[in-house]
Amino acid sequence: MPRPLKYRFVEGHPPSDYFKPRGVPLASLEVAVLTLDEFEALRLADYEGLYQEPAAEKMKVSRQTFGKIVEAARKKVADALVNSKAIRIEGGVYRTSRWERLFCPACDHQWPAAPDSTGGARPENCPRCGADVPPRDPAPRRPGRQRGRGRGAGAGRG
Ligand SMILES: [Zn+2]
Numbered sequence: 323m324p325r326p327l328k329y330r331f332v333e334g335h336p337p338s339d340y341f342k343p344r345g346v347p348l349a350s351l352e353v354a355v356l357t358l359d360e361f362e363a364l365r366l367a368d369y370e371g372l373y374q375e376p377a378a379e380k381m382k383v384s385r386q387t388f389g390k391i392v393e394a395a396r397k398k399v400a401d402a403l404v405n406s407k408a409i410r411i412e413g414g415v416y417r418t419s420r421w422e423r424l425f426c427p428a429c430d431h432q433w434p435a436a437p438d439s440t441g442g443a444r445p446e447n448c449p450r451c452g453a454d455v456p457p458r459d460p461a462p463r464r465p466g467r468q469r470g471r472g473r474g475a476g477a478g479r480g
Contacts, residue, residue: 329417330381330391332362339411346406354402357414360395367392428453 335358342351356364359381366377367388378388402409425432426448433449448455 328383329415330359330362330383332358332381332416332418333365334418336361336411340408341402341410342408343406346408352405352407354398354407354409355413356395356398356409356411357416358411359414359416360391360398361411362416363388363392364395364399368396426451426453426455 362381363377366372366380367374370377372380374385374388374392377392378385381388381391383391399409401407429448429451431448431450447453
């Protein structure tokens with residue numbers, strides 16, 4: 323039975339989540355995918371210069387786990403640099419301490435969420451139409467429409 327992964331806490335999404343080498347034709351371009359928790363580990367250890375202990379605390383993981391995450395991140399970045407791969411930052415099992423937005427399924431309104439004590443988004447009512455809004459899953463940010471109100475899927479089966 324696979325062990326459920328624990329959430330790793332990250333501060334937020336990077337402003338850019340895609341980096342591409344110049345002069346590599348798209349057809350032969352390979353992409354190294356860095357998960358958001360790997361990006362965060364790299365940011366804390368190598369950009370901010372934190373030791374593994376406080377960095378692990380920030381992400382709410384053990385020091386050993388942090389070591390594994392940052393090692394995986396460094397390998398991917400090195401691989402991308404050495405082999406001219408693009409780098410995309412997405413996915414991973416994480417929670418952001420600043421939940422970016424809540425999204426109302428009834429009227430499409432979006433607004434910044436207030437995080438609760440665990441770093442998750444508090445369920446709220448939509449400030450525009452008053453509908454109940456569940457906290458969103460930690461999913462990669464995607465501009466525009468969310469997987470919305472299933473347009474008639476499953477209605478006329480058979
Ligand atoms: Zn609404």
